[in-house]
Amino acid sequence: MGLAIDIAITHIRSRLRQTLVGVLGVATGVGFSVMMASLMEGSQRDFIAQLVDSLPHITISDERRTPPPQPAALIYDEVEISNLSTVDRRRGIKNPLAVMAEIESWAPAKVAPSVRANILLRQAGRDVGAVMLGIDPKREAEVSNIASKMVEGSLDNLVKASNAVLLGARLAERLGIRVGNTVTISSSGGKTMTATAVGIFRTGVAQVDDSQIYALTRSAQVLAGQTGLINELRLKANDALGARELAARVEAETGYKAVSWQEAHEDLINAFNIRNFIMYTVVGAILLVASFGTYNIISTITHEKTRDIAIMKSLGLRAALVRRIFVLEALVIGLIGMLAGFALGFAMTKALGAVEFRSPFGDATRLPVIYSPIHYGLAGAIALGASLIAAWLPARKAASVNPVEIIRGAS
Amino acid sequence: MTPLIETRKATRILRGEIDTTLVRDIDLAINPGEFVAITGPSGSGKSSLMYLLGLLDTPTSGDVLIQGKPTAKMDEDARAKLRLETLGFVFQFHFLLAEFSALDNVTLPMRALGKLSDKAMRARGLDLLTRLGLKDHAHKRPDQLSGGQRQRVAIARALANDPQVILADEPTGNLDTASTEQVFGIIQTLVGEAGRSVIIVTHDPHLARRASRRLHVVDGQLAPVPEDD
Known part of the structure; x- marks a missing residue:
């Protein structure tokens, strides 16, 4: 050699x-x-x-992967049924506190409850569709970093005024809303409320900045017309990359649809x-x-x-x-x-x-x-x-x- | 006594558009201690015969035996090993590696064989160079040496692994008279050392006459030595 x-x-x-x-x-x-x-x-x-960071790792919603069959379909198995009025189911996650406690008992993750409602934001004669997220500011800090994304105001301002909301920066720009302005919010169920903008956030994710507003759980429940409603649990896993597996397990254990961020952004x-x-x-x-x-x-x-x-x-x-x-x-x-x-x-x-x-x-x-x-x-x-x-x-x-x-x- | 080299109907044909027969049906035996000169006109096949004897080339038919061992069916590596251990070559051109010193050229075959320690190889290389009168030139590169000196380095290299046979192809072909005499003299002294044989290819009748035996090649076949040579 x-x-x-x-x-x-x-x-x-x-x-x-x-x-x-x-x-x-x-x-x-x-x-x-x-x-x-x-x-x-x-x-x-x-x-x-x-x-x-700006989105929850896993979102558990009150939906099911496959919609539950209507009672009539259950009884008359082989028959084609039409023109049947469907049974309305009460929305929301049943007994959310118990579900949360159960998840937190085994999953290496933090859970926060929220209310998601589609709303219409009205300001100076303009209507813009948006998503309202009713949150508990204390628990929110554990599952998202929205507090650090505030460009004006702060997350705590939500509790300082009645019907207070935080707006995404792009949404605020579009409607010309500044902190202290009053906006009118109406829900798909026809409820209307006047709210005060107490903060503006910018996450850098256009979709969020463009169409999301935060409010207290209570305000969102009022708009949704259902007291005590919790229709979404958001998880922040200790290991973000393991969210897909965790979501599958959550779904299997709770029966509610759990979407990991990977699934939500499959195309990405x-x-x-x-x-x-x-x-x-x-x-x-x-x-x-x-x-x-x-x-x-x-x-x-x-x-x-x-x-x-x-x-x-x-x-x-x-x-x-x-x-x-x-x-x-x-x-x-x-x-x-x-x-x-x-x-x-x-x-x-x-x-x-x-x-x-x-x-x-x-x-x-x-x-x-x-x-x-x-x-x-x-x-x-x-x-x-x-x-x-x-x-x-x-x-x-x-x-x-x-x-x-x-x-x-x-x- | 087993001959050092023996050929049995050794024939070498160069295949091409027209087949060329280099040597045909050669039967000969070279014994330990012999000094053999191969002569013949240019193009007669004397070099080709030497390449066969030195295992540089393989016979098309027949066989070449080294110390009784048939070699025609050996693979290339086995023949290379046999060359390295038992045969030493000196060519018309010195064929030294230009970037290596005289000493490194001499130790090259020892390193390829790998039987001695680095120190022993160096010592033996220096010994050989000293013996050939090149003690002061051991660390010079070939281009810093004269033609006669280079050929003496080549002889030292041929002796590196203490071979039984030295094969020399026109070793003095490129040298002036004085160097020719010196180099040929050295080659003569190698004959018989520990039973060593020397085979030399030359077209010079004066040198050939100093060998103990002459093989004359004409048209690729052994022929009687001409009387006037």
Whole structure:
């Protein structure tokens, strides 16, 4: 092995400039791969974190996956029934406190009750549909970070005025509502109430900022026309990524529909998967192109050293040893390139992370980047693997040189 | 006594659009301690015969036996190992590795064989170079040496693993008269050491006459040595 290393190093030394170009190729490939991966995954995690933070991990509603059959259908099993007036069921989660206590007894999560009601917001002659969430401010703090998203007023203001509401920033902008203004709210059931805006929040999730208002549970119950109604339980799990499994279990145990944030944003998760697929394809292509450089160098060296290979083989060096020499050369190039690429990638990620830019709607933010050993490991492994494959063909060709042909040609 | 090298109807045909017969039906035996010169006109097949004897080439038919072992059916690695252990080569061109010092060139076959420690290899390499009068040139690279010196390094390399047979293909073909005399003299002294044989391919009748036996090759076959040589 020592002999192969010595010869490999000698060859690389004799081709220093070309080797440098090869190393640079691998380094650029690895560097950009690492940077891209850290930016892509960073932004993805940042986005998900925003989403997950501002939305409950699991929403339990008073619906069922399949609507319960009507009594008539239960009695007359095989008969087609039409024009039947349906039985109205009382809405809401039955005995919500017991359900909450049961969930909290086994699930690693915090639960908060709320009332969700579709409402119409009226201000200065304009009507806008919105969703009212009736909450208990004390428990709300445990399942959402809305308190930290307030741009004006605070969550506690809800209890300081009667019929107080918090509005999403975009909704408030659309209607021209400022803190202290009075708005008229009417429910789908025809109830109307006058409320005071006591705060404005901005979560960064457009859907929420655009159409959500918060009120006390009591106010929402009045609008829904049902005292004591709780039609939604929201969960914040200790492990956000395990929400899907947790939701399935909650649903199985309580019978109520439990939707995890993953399910609620299935399309988004799919989009991320596609994005990751594209990213890894591009990263793979970059590293593949870099390995062409390695192939080129090893190919050139084997051509140049044909005579040396013939000499070594005539002396009795085995073909495997000759092959090893060139594979080692590629490995050295790949390894140095990989390490240089790590440094380059780290530096570029660092530089990107320092870039500050201003969104027209929000505060100044930095590009979200993450530093993950997996990115480095993956890029390094692909680069080394590609170098090995790139070296294999020329190395095999070199090892199969017939010394007699070269010696005969020389004399 | 088992001959060091023996051929049995060794024939080598180069396949191509027109088949070329390099050597045909060669039967010969080379015994320990012999100094054999292979002569013949250029293109007669004397080098091709040497490549067969040195296991650098495989006979198309027939066989070459090294110390009684048939080699025609051996795989390439086994033949490489046999070359490394029992045969030493000197070619017309020195064929040294340009980026390695004289000493590193000499120790190369020892390292490939891997039987000695690094220190022992170095010591033996220096010994060989000293013996060939190159003590002060051990750390020079081939391009810093004269033609005669390079050929002496090549001889030292051929001796690295203490082979039973030295095969030399026109070893003095590129040297001036003085260097030729020196290199040939050295080769002569190697004959008989521990039963070692030397096979030399040459077109120079004067040198050939100094061998203990002559094999004359004409058109790929053994022929009687011409009288006027």
